[in-house]
Amino acid sequence: MTSTSDEGWRKVPEAELTRRIKLVQASMEKHGVNALIVTAQDNFIYLTGFDSPTWVNLARPRYCVVPARGELILVVPTTNLSAVERMTWVRDIRSWVSPNPVDDGLSLVADAVCATTEPEGVVGMEIGPQSRLGLPATDFMALRERLLPRRLADADGLLREVRKVKSPFEVAAIRAAAEATSRAFAGLAGQSLTDRDECSIVQDFRALLFAEGVEDAPYLVAESGFGGYPSLQMAPSSRRLSDGTVLSIDAGCRVGGYFCDFNRNFCVGRIPDISRRADDLLWQATQAGIEAARPGSTAADVWYAVAQVLDRGLEAIGGRRTRSGRMGHGIGLRLTEPPSVHPEDTTVLVPGMVITVEPSAEFEIVTPAGTAKRMLIHEENLVVTYDGPQLLSMRAPRGLPAAR
């Protein structure tokens, strides 16, 4: 027993964080940005190693200021102070009693930024595509005023650019999440799913996930339907799995703050032929996408490799690609990160990038009650290495696994 009770914490190593901060500061210099104000959970974790369930609580924002050179400055509510002191290596931590409707940390943040940047400087905040600010918009606009005449730039794009290539430490975390999730899926495949409902199946799956080492499962989606599912976006329902049903579970699970993101399909009884054929096409398309994810290829190359297999095969069975906007994406501290596996994303794949390959198909199916639109999705996670793609998820077996 010691007076500090931090023995149990898994801190991100200081050398790893120092390396990240240097990469970010180099990118800031390149883009002419003199300071960043970071408020989103994922970017905050990336820079400080500090994660906590308290991001669910919107009452109390947290700020990380990245100066052009030198060490981070954290501005956190007093309630977070002890945890931030124990979980990070940051020495300059400032705090205020929050919630404070008049000044919820803004003065402390403005002071920190103004003391480290010239009035003609540029300050980055998370405002670009696919970003979310971790503070109220009114506070954002007030902060922006207080920083004048400093100009505003997007910090999120800059951080995502740096974060696109993962360190071995980061790949290990995603791999741990993907492997634990794969083992949980394998455990589920050994169970009888017939006549059970989605909720109870996902409850068992969740127990398996945590038993296998997943630390958090914020994205657990499950849908089922005769011969396929209508979409793959919802929490599980009380729908029962009967003959001909395909159930899909899509799992965004975290270890050390890092996400894996892939689904598995399960079927009960006799599945319509068109569903079996579409499923096999998706397996082949995924395989093509995985094999295309080599260093030097682009995200678009992966898309074309997947689309070529899909389009040819789906035409033969009267199906088509879904309009999902892309067929894969980066993963990391966010469930979806750049690049997008999209025909217009020309990001060159380099070793350390971690992406999903995620083709989906839709088709009409004849049910006892009439025709219905159905879809099927496959997804795998991989890291690009010098030797080519390396799977992080355990490759789905070819052919829909029948539940016992």
Add this chain to the structure above:
Amino acid sequence: MTSTSDEGWRKVPEAELTRRIKLVQASMEKHGVNALIVTAQDNFIYLTGFDSPTWVNLARPRYCVVPARGELILVVPTTNLSAVERMTWVRDIRSWVSPNPVDDGLSLVADAVCATTEPEGVVGMEIGPQSRLGLPATDFMALRERLLPRRLADADGLLREVRKVKSPFEVAAIRAAAEATSRAFAGLAGQSLTDRDECSIVQDFRALLFAEGVEDAPYLVAESGFGGYPSLQMAPSSRRLSDGTVLSIDAGCRVGGYFCDFNRNFCVGRIPDISRRADDLLWQATQAGIEAARPGSTAADVWYAVAQVLDRGLEAIGGRRTRSGRMGHGIGLRLTEPPSVHPEDTTVLVPGMVITVEPSAEFEIVTPAGTAKRMLIHEENLVVTYDGPQLLSMRAPRGLPAAR
């Protein structure tokens, strides 16, 4: 088996949603707001009944437009379309293929708002205290430009004001979450915690939560320490519980999208006398707060009732209140909502308001390694009724429960 596979969904009844929309439109009229653009998960659920894990995915925003009169307009990504059609009663649903870096739904939203409001109108978006926008700030600023000359107002405060008083449907959901969580805590109290680590205990607790009917547990905080904990903000660590340890678990768990939020303390072996005395004071202070939560009292009255008991007793043992900013708060679709149990919050409590009473104390303790700062927290959830406060959480027993 039907061609629509929506039998398993639990939809919020149309009458409940119609009532909510009318309340919001009445408040809009009162405040001179002609349309709302809602993007945050909790407000979106409140208005439409649509919840989904897809809010974790920042790539694809969702918009709910509330006109001054008449029905909602939803603008959602094509990937959400089928789920939104099945889960809501909304008839006017528009969609686009997202992510689209050039126009991620903005044109559709601007068109919907401009068609239903005059140029001199006022449009509300979620920008006020404790709000978060569900779209990138750059898109928010672009949307604001496109709506000109319409003026911008805060939609979040308006919605929270309406949401402050819960319907019986809403209270039932919070009660279900609180009762399931209470049963899970009771199950944990029956287990031996000695020499186990926080992670494994929370893993068991999570399994109990889902077995008892909790649908989602996005806020599971656990900390432990000799005679108290250093803070109560973190995910569980691998710290082992030894003689003299107090473990606290704070649980924000959801049913039907609605949160409960309360903690329980457990102890192992012989606890220092100061900790036992502080714990008993907190129990008494919580009791005083619960009893003060009568219709007609203010949130500040509850604060004073709690503070009076605490301050008197803590002085005697050399402790003090923590600087947490408040001693309780509203709960609902957000983990923390107005009112704040704070000396300056003069919100009058009315039947249907659901709040937490959450006193905390800090004190110095002598450990084998020297003196250390420790805290203890108690928390209960209640609904204000015409007959007075009614507990939703099962009242914590007086006295720290010793683990076996």
